[in-house]
Amino acid sequence: MNLTDVALNQKVYIEDILGTPKVKRRLLDMGLTKNTEVKVLGHAPFGDPLKISVRGYTLSMRKEEATKIKVREKQ
Structure with a gap:
């Protein structure tokens, strides 16, 4: 999943960053x-x-950038 899929107040860990x-x-x-x-923490x-x-x-980051950050839940 990417950062835009994460629920409010949920903690996750960065797995990979995509893009140029x-x-x-x-x-x-x-x-x-x-x-x-x-x-x-929140969104507009x-x-x-x-x-x-x-x-x-x-x-604060744009949604476009957040989609490039792949995350995982705590294991």
Whole structure:
């Protein structure tokens, strides 16, 4: 599943980041690396942008970017 499929207040872990090298680098620079815990905090009325918690800070990202982040539930 990708980050846009995650329910509100659910914690998941990043499995992979897809996209062009430029997009991947941008997301990695924001701290979105493999096995990092991410919690979905909310989203705008039409679902864009998405508000997440990662590494102790809050981050807003476009839905288009969030679809490129593959996540898994805690095992």
